[in-house]
Amino acid sequence: MNAIKEARRYIERRPPEDPAARTLAALVLALETDRGFDLSSLYDLDYKSFDLAIEVLRDWRLDRYYAGKAKLFDLSMQVHQSPETPATSVDATSSS
Numbered sequence: 001m002n003a004i005k006e007a008r009r010y011i012e013r014r015p016p017e018d019p020a021a022r023t024l025a026a027l028v029l030a031l032e033t034d035r036g037f038d039l040s041s042l043y044d045l046d047y048k049s050f051d052l053a054i055e056v057l058r059d060w061r062l063d064r065y066y067a068g069k070a071k072l073f074d075l076s077m078q079v080h081q082s083p084e085t086p087a088t089s090v091d092a093t094s095s096s
Helices: 003-013 019-033 039-044 047-081 087-094
Strands: none
Touching: 003 019, 003 047, 019 039, 019 047, 039 047
């Protein structure tokens, strides 16, 4: 099971006031909104929760990479399918 799903289940199964669940939720919110996160709060977690938080970071980074790759692919397809001049012609004319 990937860490993001595991973190969701972890947070769902804990009461809202649980410090570890709150820390993991804050980490996810920070990652999604590109806001700051106090890394020292991770050290307050037990080892299993800390390890889960690190795995969430790894999965999130990997997912972001793949999302960026998908956007690049989509843009490349749009350019390739455009009725404009082919990319090889554009390269030849832009170098002069």
